[in-house]
Amino acid sequence: MKTYDLIIIGAGVVGTSIARELSRYKLDIALLEKEAELAFGVSKSNSGIVHPGTQNPPHSLKGRLCVQGNKLTRKIARELGVDFKEVGELIVVFKEEEVPELLRLKKEAEMLGVRGLRIVRREWLKKHEPNLSQEAAAALYAPTAGIISPYRLVYGLSENSRKNGVEIFTRQKVTVIARTQAGFEVTAAGNTFKARYVVNAAGLYADEVCGLAGIDDFRIRPRKGEEFILDKKKEHLTNHLLFPLPSKTSKGILVIKTADGNPMIGPTAEDCDDKEDPATTDSGFSKVLASARKMIPSIQESDVIAYFAGLRPVAGDDFIIRYEQKAPGFVTVAGIQSPGLTAAPAIALLVCSILKKNGLCLKKKPVFYKHRKKTIHLFAEPLSKTRELIKKEPAYGDIVCRCEMVSAKEIQDAIAAGASTLDGIKFRTRAQAGRCHGSFCTTRLMKILAKATGRPLTKITKKGCGSEIVKEDRADA
Numbered sequence: 325m326k327t328y329d330l331i332i333i334g335a336g337v338v339g340t341s342i343a344r345e346l347s348r349y350k351l352d353i354a355l356l357e358k359e360a361e362l363a364f365g366v367s368k369s370n371s372g373i374v375h376p377g378t379q380n381p382p383h384s385l386k387g388r389l390c391v392q393g394n395k396l397t398r399k400i401a402r403e404l405g406v407d408f409k410e411v412g413e414l415i416v417v418f419k420e421e422e423v424p425e426l427l428r429l430k431k432e433a434e435m436l437g438v439r440g441l442r443i444v445r446r447e448w449l450k451k452h453e454p455n456l457s458q459e460a461a462a463a464l465y466a467p468t469a470g471i472i473s474p475y476r477l478v479y480g481l482s483e484n485s486r487k488n489g490v491e492i493f494t495r496q497k498v499t500v501i502a503r504t505q506a507g508f509e510v511t512a513a514g515n516t517f518k519a520r521y522v523v524n525a526a527g528l529y530a531d532e533v534c535g536l537a538g539i540d541d542f543r544i545r546p547r548k549g550e551e552f553i554l555d556k557k558k559e560h561l562t563n564h565l566l567f568p569l570p571s572k573t574s575k576g577i578l579v580i581k582t583a584d585g586n587p588m589i590g591p592t593a594e595d596c597d598d599k600e601d602p603a604t605t606d607s608g609f610s611k612v613l614a615s616a617r618k619m620i621p622s623i624q625e626s627d628v629i630a631y632f633a634g635l636r637p638v639a640g641d642d643f644i645i646r647y648e649q650k651a652p653g654f655v656t657v658a659g660i661q662s663p664g665l666t667a668a669p670a671i672a673l674l675v676c677s678i679l680k681k682n683g684l685c686l687k688k689k690p691v692f693y694k695h696r697k698k699t700i701h702l703f704a705e706p707l708s709k710t711r712e713l714i715k716k717e718p719a720y721g722d723i724v725c726r727c728e729m730v731s732a733k734e735i736q737d738a739i740a741a742g743a744s745t746l747d748g749i750k751f752r753t754r755a756q757a758g759r760c761h762g763s764f765c766t767t768r769l770m771k772i773l774a775k776a777t778g779r780p781l782t783k784i785t786k787k788g789c790g791s792e793i794v795k796e797d798r799a800d801a
């Protein structure tokens with residue numbers, strides 16, 4: 325049996341960032357993911373904000389890694405062909421008495437190295453954010469805040485890691501971690517993987533994975549965030565990301581721009597116990613809508629076209645990133661709540677240095693493929709380019725998802741890149757993500773997926789085993 329230098333458990337943005345960073349070196353690496361596809365954990369259900377670093381305690385690890393991650397993300401996004409837009413954020417206050425609080429946030433963020441911050445006043449806000457409530461008194465403007473598609477970032481990172489030699493295994497839930505003389509034997513879905521080092525990047529389950537290795541000194545409690553997506557026709561509702569003053573446990577309810585064009589409002593922040601609870605609630609919606617309307621009074625209930633909830637993996641106030649002396653060779657990356665998406669590339673660098681310090685030899689490969697070809701999305705292309713594409717490849721002219729204008733060619737490319745479920749196709753291409761939620765295109769998508777993978781329609785799932793869509797094939801289908 326092959327012995328890997330390193331196994332990474334969990335293929336969210338953190339695990340895939342670590343995998344890509346380590347794939348620069350002469351190492352045999354396995355990345356194990358329990359779900360049917362990558363980015364099906366917390367990394368699929370967040371706000372997609374690349375935070376500038378304005379709302380973290382100045383001496384926190386997450387604050388430092390957020391600021392560093394903000395700088396690194398733009399470079400990585402460029403290399404991987406993932407769109408990153410620097411849209412800037414405004415932390416808005418409605419009373420003059422709250423301006424000192426903005427000054428405090430500014431000072432703390434500057435201590436962390438955040439650049440370009442300034443306080444803007446009512447006149448500036450009226451000019452640059454015309455839909456913002458007239459009641460807004462001032463804001464802290466952070467120009468380096470950006471937006472990115474969290475799942476497309478994970479797919480970019482994982483595809484590039486694979487090209488650089490990382491072996492990626494899905495549907496591999498790690499259930500046993502045994503210590504051996506040479507390192508670890510990790511059992512997942514009946515398979516055994518051997519490695520000298522293990523990195524635990526298991527998100528909400530990082531405490532349980534640590535438990536398998538005999539480390540039992542922290543617990544992860546989910547903190548639910550409900551988010552509500554608005555129709556794309558509201559794309560220009562705001563020019564910036566709008567934040568209220570943060571509370572102790574959250575950044576508050578935001579009006580968010582997203583990489584796909586739909587604005588979003590949310591998230592809530594409620595501690596809960598169930599790590600698998602994806603439900604949104606009426607009370608969450610009312611709270612979010614009321615808070616969002618305080619910022620942008622013109623938002624209507626009927627603007628909301630979809631919703632989801634994400635669970636932040638909370639293990640205290642800060643990230644836990646450490647070498648486990650109790651289990652030599654084991655690195656824990658846990659409690660990666662917000663701003664984990666932003667901090668991921670900086671977390672990856674920190675993990676590399678922890679591994680190096682603890683004996684992993686990091687020798688650069690002669691060739692590291694740092695670039696990945698940008699995936700074509702018709703919705704992001706001008707009409708002239710679309711015409712050219714169709715001339716070269718007619719399947720670009722075969723539109724499968726009309727709401728989001730996704731072609732058969734894009735679906736085929738997504739499947740070739742690893743999508744094996746309907747959600748995997750949705751996250752990669754946006755097919756089913758529009759107003760009709762796939763009412764029009766789901767059947768066609770299932771047929772394309774069945775044909776490409778040689779599976780019957782009864783084996784096509786929304787997000788893996790147990791989420792099959794149909795019970796039987798109809799003979800005439």
Ligand SMILES: Cc1cc2nc3c(=O)[nH]c(=O)nc-3n(C[C@H](O)[C@H](O)[C@H](O)COP(=O)(O)OP(=O)(O)OC[C@H]3O[C@@H](n4cnc5c(N)ncnc54)[C@H](O)[C@@H]3O)c2cc1C
Binds near residue numbers: 636
């Ligand atoms: C509502 C909400 C909004 C947020 N907004 C932002 C934001 O705007 N900006 C920002 O920077 N951050 C944001 N965050 C935080 C960010 O989403 C997370 O910090 C980040 O996604 C964590 O990534 P991860 O890779 O650690 O976790 P995950 O994405 O959950 O990855 C862990 C993976 O491990 C797998 N796994 C678990 N157990 C096992 C096992 N036993 N065997 C194999 N695999 C296993 C899981 O299936 C999962 O895929 C937000 C979070 C939430 C919930």
